[in-house]
Amino acid sequence: MTAATRQTKVRKPPTETTTTCALALDAGNYDLKFWNGEAHPKAIRSVRFQLPQGRDAVRFTDASPLIELPDGTRYHFGAQAYKYRRQQQTVVENKVELSRLHLYACLEPWEGETEFAIDIYASTPEPAKNEDAIRQHLLGMHEFKRNGLEYRVLVERVEVEREGMGAYHYAQRLGLIPDTGYTIVVDIGGGTWLTRLVDAEGDVIDENVMDRGGAYELATSISFDRRLSNALGTTADPSLIMDGFRTGHLYADTELTWQPWLEEHLDPWFKGIFQTVKAQYTPYMARVTRFLVTGGSSHLISERLAGRRLFAVMTDPQFANVRGLFPVVNGAQLCMTTK
Structure with missing residues (x-):
């Protein structure tokens, strides 16, 4: 298949039935935590390496994904990044400026598809200071590769909560x-x-x-x-x-x-x-x-x-905030299919 054919495939128009899913994203300094409301939340170590054009990547996994942007820039996230020299640590950087990359690292196929619409529920220590910038980074269409798969993802909605309040809401549900x-x-x-x-x-x-x-x-x-x-x-x-x-x-x-x-x-x-x-x-x-x-x-x-x-x-405190960020309606996860 030619590059032109692949490009046409990626840009195909939305089908009549569009699935909008939800993802809670807690992009921490140590871990990127994310949850789609099913099974257990997941985490990716918040460290990355930007690969030079002439460097092959080491093995990538869902827990240590390789992200490629349309301009060919590549970033390897997670524990595998330690296999390169001079990794970049989120803990000493500005997380807000990394919002888009962090989202790409955490986006897995939805029901086997890599083209879908999604609502993001995120948190930040200071929403009054960072909420608008996070929305600007995340809203809209995103095209990238994750672990070799081409993604075309439309972020339709971004809700930003105070960091820590997700854990509070989750603790309320637990009766704490x-x-x-x-x-x-x-x-x-x-x-x-x-x-x-x-x-x-x-x-x-x-x-x-x-x-x-x-x-x-x-x-x-x-x-x-x-x-x-x-x-x-x-x-x-x-x-x-x-x-x-x-x-x-x-x-x-x-x-x-x-x-x-x-x-x-x-x-x-x-x-x-x-x-x-x-x-x-x-x-x-x-x-x-x-x-x-x-x-x-x-x-x-x-x-x-x-x-x-x-x-x-909190038990399992690493994931308490991301669990509480995920929207719950009548006790059920929020992910729907609309015509």
């Missing part, structure tokens, strides 16, 4: 939010952490977004510890330490671990977060009936909070 009083959502992510003060009606009445201070800050602190760098014989990479937070605190595929002295770094990091929370919300504390702790890095402190009456730590 009291009917009265205030809830403080503490969302600890890879690059940032944030808080939302929510009243019994679900209104956000105060909030705080810390641009830094998430797990990457803890990982950076550990990377400077001579006990690790001396054992490695070189400087430790904070991004590999972040990976180790989920794999028994091991550094990459070595047997080196910071577990015996983790507490020395974890304790001040933990106290720094919750002292800030207490200082900001002191006037409201008497009415707080729940601290909801969530986010992909909250597992680092879950043991410290176990058994505390006011605290609820």
Whole structure:
């Protein structure tokens, strides 16, 4: 088949029946999380490598997809990106500017098709600042290749929620939010952490977004510890330490671990977060009936909070926000076929 024939196929007019599906997208600093309302949400490590034109890609998978843009630019996302040198880490970049690429990485075929219309439900720490830019990046027609397949996707609608509020709505469905009083959502992510003060009606009445201070800050602190760098014989990479937070605190595929002295770094990091929370919300504390702790890095402190009456730590916290972002109508997922 010629290139011209392929192009004609990709640009075929919409059929009479157009399927509009929905995707919740939580493009985090550590993971890109996404969910279409079925099975379990998925995640792709939020790291990528831009391949030079003369470089062949290593093996790609759904969990580590290869994206090709119409101009031939290629990006390999996920864990496979570590097989190249000089990867780009989302945690030290502007996520808003990467919105389109992150969407492409997370778009899998819908019912076997790569041409469809879709509604996107996304989140950002500061919607007032970033919502318009995210919509501008995502709305409209997108043509690209993912893992060798040609996609033609029309984004018809983009809804942008405060990051962390998805987890709040999901916790409500699970019965974790009291009917009265205030809830403080503490969302600890890879690059940032944030808080939302929510009243019994679900209104956000105060909030705080810390641009830094998430797990990457803890990982950076550990990377400077001579006990690790001396054992490695070189400087430790904070991004590999972040990976180790989920794999028994091991550094990459070595047997080196910071577990015996983790507490020395974890304790001040933990106290720094919750002292800030207490200082900001002191006037409201008497009415707080729940601290909801969530986010992909909250597992680092879950043991410290176990058994505390006011605290609820989300199970599977990595995906709590994306689950809550997905629209639910009468308990059913929102994905419909329209004539």
